[in-house]
Amino acid sequence: MMLPVGVAIDPKSGAMGQATGRYAKHLGETRGCYQDQAAVDALLAARGDLPVYEVVEFIQPGSDIIFGTTTMSPGQVGEEFFMTRGHFHQRRDRGEVYYTQSGRGVLLLESRQGESRTVDMVPGTCAFIPPDWAHRSINTGDAPLVFVWVCNADAGHDYAEILTRGMRQMVVKRDGAVALAPNPRYAA
Numbered sequence: 001m002m003l004p005v006g007v008a009i010d011p012k013s014g015a016m017g018q019a020t021g022r023y024a025k026h027l028g029e030t031r032g033c034y035q036d037q038a039a040v041d042a043l044l045a046a047r048g049d050l051p052v053y054e055v056v057e058f059i060q061p062g063s064d065i066i067f068g069t070t071t072m073s074p075g076q077v078g079e080e081f082f083m084t085r086g087h088f089h090q091r092r093d094r095g096e097v098y099y100t101q102s103g104r105g106v107l108l109l110e111s112r113q114g115e116s117r118t119v120d121m122v123p124g125t126c127a128f129i130p131p132d133w134a135h136r137s138i139n140t141g142d143a144p145l146v147f148v149w150v151c152n153a154d155a156g157h158d159y160a161e162i163l164t165r166g167m168r169q170m171v172v173k174r175d176g177a178v179a180l181a182p183n184p185r186y187a188a
């Protein structure tokens with residue numbers, strides 16, 4: 001039987017009291033996300049295969065809901081920032097919620113038709129991700145970005161599309177400011 005439970009989450013680290021799963025993504029395995037491959041190589045040579053983000057999950061067996069935290073390291077690759085791979089959900093009728101706990105970032109969203117939107121990720125902001133919008137989080141600050149996410153357990157992940165076509169927009173640091181720029185590699 002499923003029982004109610006309160007799961008403690010450290011807002012600064014994303015650590016969860018009763019994790020049922022976790023994984024980490026490092027720079028090397030996410031290199032295809034970035035425009036500037038020479039900058040990826042230079043960073044790998046200088047700092048090694050840095051951890052970019054860690055995901056910790058909580059689900060009760062049989063539950064239709066899963067939640068967890070994503071904790072993103074700060075970092076820049078060329079003019080871009082450390083980012084998640086980004087995905088659509090396999091089930092096109094499944095949305096998601098991202099609640100930022102600490103740090104600062106941008107949630108970059110893109111509809112199946114290629115329409116772009118952003119939501120600022122600042123502590124206390126709860127972002128609604130509609131069904132069938134791809135989503136990628138980007139740490140634009142100089143501290144870890146920690147957010148809690150909640151979605152249906154059967155949502156699934158479809159990484160292939162974003163991997164292949166990229167996202168229409170990039171989040172970059174230009175002239176000391178965080179800005180949106182069109183992605184030259186976007187294959188509409």
Ligand code: F6R
Nearest residue numbers: 055070084085086087096149151
């Ligand atoms: C789940 C979800 C998040 C991300 C996580 C890592 O649907 O959106 O848990 O999976 O932030 O990002 P990706 O999966 O894009 O590498």
Ligand code: ZN
Nearest residue numbers: 087089096135
């Ligand atoms: Zn998702």
